[in-house]
Amino acid sequence: MEWDELTVFEKSLLLGTLLGDGTITRSKAKVTPKNGLQYREHFSVKQMEYREWKLRSAPRIFKGIKIRKTGTSAELYSEKDDLFTWLRAQCYDGRKKHIPIRLLEDCIHPVFLLALYLDDGSLSLTKSTRSKLNQMIITPHIYLYLQAFYPEELEVLSSFIARTFHHHFVLSRRSDGHFYTLRIQKTEEAIRFLNEFAPYAYAIPSMRKKLDWDYRLQLEREQHPDMTVISSKAKNDYTANEIEFIIQAKQNGMTDAAIAQQIGRTYWSVVYKWQDIKKNYLKEDRGVYVY
Known part of the structure; x- marks a missing residue:
């Protein structure tokens, strides 16, 4: 073969x-x-x-x-x-x-990233409490523990993942291997990553805790029945006006870079937000796009 x-x-x-x-x-x-x-x-x-x-x-x-x-x-x-x-x-x-750089472009199915995550990744949780409100805030962090590879290779892999799957990983310091691994930096992006791969939890139920954010959040609520357990929200959430502007701008053919400059956001923030808008905002009654 x-x-x-x-x-x-x-x-x-x-x-x-x-x-x-x-x-x-x-x-x-x-x-x-x-x-x-x-x-x-x-x-x-x-x-x-x-x-x-x-x-x-x-x-x-x-x-x-x-x-x-x-x-x-x-x-x-x-x-x-x-x-x-x-x-x-x-x-x-x-x-x-080593990471075979030239073979990466052949691996454009999302199962590539899924296998990396389930083999060598983790869903890490940060928990903070607001005692006056009796709240526990859960923040997810996605890591790919690939410290066996050189940081230069991880940079290329990160760029490939961002370009191909629209998930943005950054290098993170470690004390072992070649001292770097990959992680998703922002809460919004971590939750979007989990939501994208959650359907695989039906095929691999034993991995549901690692794939299904809603399920993982429910487990945390069951472990802390006396508290209100909530998911952390991303800082600088997009306003309704910004969302409407992005939708209109996309209709008019404006690029992500131009949109980012217009509303004062980063390029990657607009890329990720557009994915979220398509999934969660563009309902059939809007009649804006057909996919």
Whole structure:
């Protein structure tokens, strides 16, 4: 099998999970085996459902799952194939894994970002209280723990994600690896990220806490029944007049950059707000756009 024979979905899932938890075996022989190298992914059996989803989603890539003798861990694996021999050359320098920049443009299905997040990402919560109002405010933070890669590679990956999937990650300092990982900086963007991938929680219920923001917020409310638990709001929320201006400007063909300059917002803020407007404001009775 060759890379160009794979579908966009298969390429996106394979590369996303290879940059995450996946590895490609390294032959000890001086000559690569005739039938090629093999993909392997070790994981805790607690995450079995997620790996079974991968296996079902890409049966041409993944062959099966083996549970180890201890019963606490398992391995998702592929057949040996020349595809993985080729991919190892693209993604590895000796034992060191790198981001294959030139392959990113082939991975434009959102499952690429989903695999990165479910493999190596986390939903972290900040909690603050207002005692006088008996409120607890929950703020979500999205991280991709990719500190094994060099910051220069993460910059390129961040730009690709922003350009392709319209989610803006920035470099964040760490004390391990190459000292940087990726995170979504703004609350509004973190919630939008979760809302976009929430439908996958139906296919992978064990990942619902990590994918479904409304569900996660409800769990927090159940854990604090004596308090009013609310989601934090983004600073500098858009006014109704700004939203109406963006809709009218889009109708008139104005660019995001021009809109941003006109209303005094950043370019990326307008890009993300337009995604939100299309999803939550443009109802059928408005008759503004048809998608």
